[in-house]
Amino acid sequence: MSIKFTQSCPICGRRIDVRASLLGCTVACQHCGAEFTANANQSCPAGREHSDELLARVEKALRRAEAAAAVEAEV
Ligand SMILES: [Zn+2]
Known part of the structure; x- marks a missing residue:
């Protein structure tokens, strides 16, 4: 069962059903x-997950760069 809420479209003004899981998302x-x-x-919530994933990726790339810098420093 998906919970829905009704909102009116800011463009055409008609009522549309939006799934509660999409609150705050672009629909x-x-x-x-x-x-x-x-x-x-x-x-x-989807955007949050997305930015978390993005952050994790950025962090990983940073660590890799740090590791590479450390190797260079040792040489
Ligand atoms: Zn519309």
């Missing part, structure tokens, strides 16, 4: 196809 209007942020005062 497309079912009627006009316009993209907007669903309930913008919430933060998107």
